[in-house]
Amino acid sequence: MSIINIRKCNKHKTVLQICMEYNTLLTPFCHRLGERGGSSLSLCSLMFDSNIVITSMVDDKGIKMVHRIETIVNDLSKRILTYRRDFHRYAETGWIEVRTASLIARRLDQLGYEVRVGASVLKASERMGLPDPETLEMHYLRALEQGADPEYAELVKNGFTAVVGIIKNGDGPVRAARFDIDAVQVQESNDPGHFPFTEGFASVNPNMMHACGHDAHAAIGLGVAETLATLKHELHGTVKLIFQPAEEGVRGAKAMAASGIVDDVDYMIGGHIGIVPHACGKVSFRLAGFLATTKIDVYYEGKSSHAAGAPERGKNALLAAVTATANIHSISAHSKGKSMVNVGCLNAGTGRNVIPATAFMSLETRGSTSEINEYVKERVLRIVDAAAKMYEVQKKIVFMGASETAVGNQDFIEYAEKIVAENRHIKAIVSEPILLAGSEDYTYFMKAVQRRGGKALFMLYGTDMKETHHNSAFDIDERSLPIAVTTISWLLLSLNNGMRTVV
Template sequence: MTEHKTAAFVSDVIPMMVKWRRDFHKYAEPGWLEFRSASNIANRLEAFGFTIQAGKEVINSDYRMGVPSSKIISEHEALALAEGADEKWMRFFAGGYTGIVGTIHAKRPGPVIGIRFDMDALNIQESSDSSHLPVANGYASIHEGVMHACGHDAHMSIGLAVAKYISDYRDELAGTYKLIFQPAEEGVRGAKSMVAAGVVDDIDIFLTSHVGIGVDLGTVVSGIDNFLATTKFNVVFNGKASHAGGSPEEGRNALLAASSATLNLHGIPRHSRGQSQINVGKLHSGSGRNIIPSTAAMEVETRGETTEINEYMMTKATKIIRGAAEMYEVDYEIDIVGAAKTSCSSEQLKTYIHDSLRNVKGVDKVLDRAPFPIGSEDATYMMNKVIEQGGLASYMIFGTTLAAGHHHEKFDIDEEVMGIGLASYIGILEGIECSGFQKIR
């Protein structure tokens, strides 16, 4: 495509992207419950000529993490159907298997290119303030306690626009294109199960991206190298209730075990070889002031600058939790509900992306790495798998002005970033054939 042709295509598609994004935003759905969103995506990908794999075809149930209860899943399935989800696809997504992979072959042979887009919203109540643009323009989330507070609504919209581009210009492209729409990125719960299902086994070049992350509108980061490894886990202590005044010696105090664990978890020595973090974000226990608490529940996370550092933090945490349980003679259970590793974008691919974006309209600056520490992302499972197989992978950032920070009730993006993201992907994909990248399998 010529520069003029690309600009015209992007200009024509932007109104659709805005419409898609606002619809996703209005009907926000959390991880493993993206039934309506996934249904709409599958329908559009199929209309664009993609072959669709969905549900258990692309998700290994043994590797899902942090899955809601069957009751919650059933409630959201019914809600999605009431709000227009297509029954054809709901059969695939039943039970919370809300992943999708769309595949299409270009006219000429070439590498297999995988592009991943995440779909889930957050369990946050969106602001009702009239100054909040989604409220003012009528697309604020209608689902109580759930909102797109991280930009995944924009990611899905960019993904559909990229699908339309590939479909419209497949005769001018080379290779095979796999668009991966992943559930449950929040809490790093979904990617591992898609990797285990073999979704990225044949991918030569893997791309993914995020809007915002504190980068200015018009700036693109060609690859991130500083994701933190993380483990998200829940802990339940089970003791024995008794009357605190009448027979305290008969009780086994789960709250004291949890409190002791909390204090000592935050006292784990930090690692000398890189950043290490731990946080007890939630502790709930007790039923009354005169009752020895029989149960206590905690929500905890560890992070590390490397996978090894995170494993160090997790090993220490497990010993502390076990020790607290033994001290207060209670039982304990640890449930891993999310995890991600560290990963580095491929230098060769980063350089190619940097060069590809030089003349993309709307891109003012291209950085080779994020200018500040980044949190955690489970796309690292996909990146690492592709790289281990000899392929290339990169995680990009498309900067945008934000109304408030990520995971904030007033989070909102400048929708101009979606056009920049689409134009960037076009610039990257249309040069693949001449890039020297080859199929590696």
């Protein structure tokens, strides 16, 4: 993996002087959150590459602004940590993030943001994978018991857990940053070596855990909100902070994008913590692309009958599902890129002497492009239909989630790399594209912005992890939180005049 080592161009200082200065400023910043068994982040560990130079786009005024942001975030670091641990303790999965969304909305309100929630920023008909009404109501009541804001909880219940905070100051570009807030269906580890457990903030909600870092994303988003509120008079234009529900299973972004909330956005930023290994202080804007995907549930309904006494009267839903599964896994690969399909769950039948009347299949398709994913999906649907006709059963198809492929704008990526290099807490910028094996529904925001002439990118902010994402012992290095807040806040403010001159 190639790394761009940040080499500051300053005719008045040697590289060593700059390095020593940055390390002096960085050390208390990192230690403010406390050490957790690792060495402190230090810019003195950098090996400066004389062949790679990131030319500064920032004048003295801009550099002073970066320093102000660093000071503000340094003062906020304990609060950001508190946000993260609170969200982690009360983890909520997709569409039931009532407590999380209500508290985010209330804090944005307190900070002076224009707050939009629920149906005003989310098109109800485009929601996918929504829990049943009883489940939604149960988790709404639980959220109230666990400290949700009652006023905002009422507005985001029943699967409307989307929040947007808007801050404006005069004329200028419209910018947006997206932060996903949902947890994963994982039971959190109670191993003594698991930091959230030993520190008392492991999830109290069964089979719900922030095992993908979205608690950190929500905390980073609020940290950015606090920073921009403090610097509101330095802002030119508008910033929208988008807190998205139901990213897991790629279910939530499509509905928010369809509401039109990003239709006026000139610059869009998304991101994810982790991915870059052993990487507290590293960032990357260069991704090899997300896989397009479709998540599908299939229900077959036939007719039960005695398997020996009257088999001809039955309509076998199990055989329809098995036939469909075998043929789905025989779909030809595509010559123009990677394609995948997987039937991950198959349930049917009630007894050995009963013709199965019902069957359920849960499957997904993926493609390296949206076109390839569509190719696989169309063939899946054709096979599902043919199997139903073959065994004379009824079928029901439910689309549970989806995302497209999208690529960040190259000029925006190059701009971001130059801007972020001014953040003294960035250890390195990864220059080689990182291949992501999964999907991200942030791509709906990207494409909505790009279709209207705007620019978008997706960044990875590194952290050190003991276990991989979606593992019951997943955790992050909390020192990465203020680094991400500083980076995103600075990038948003730097766009006061678009991608021309900074601040």
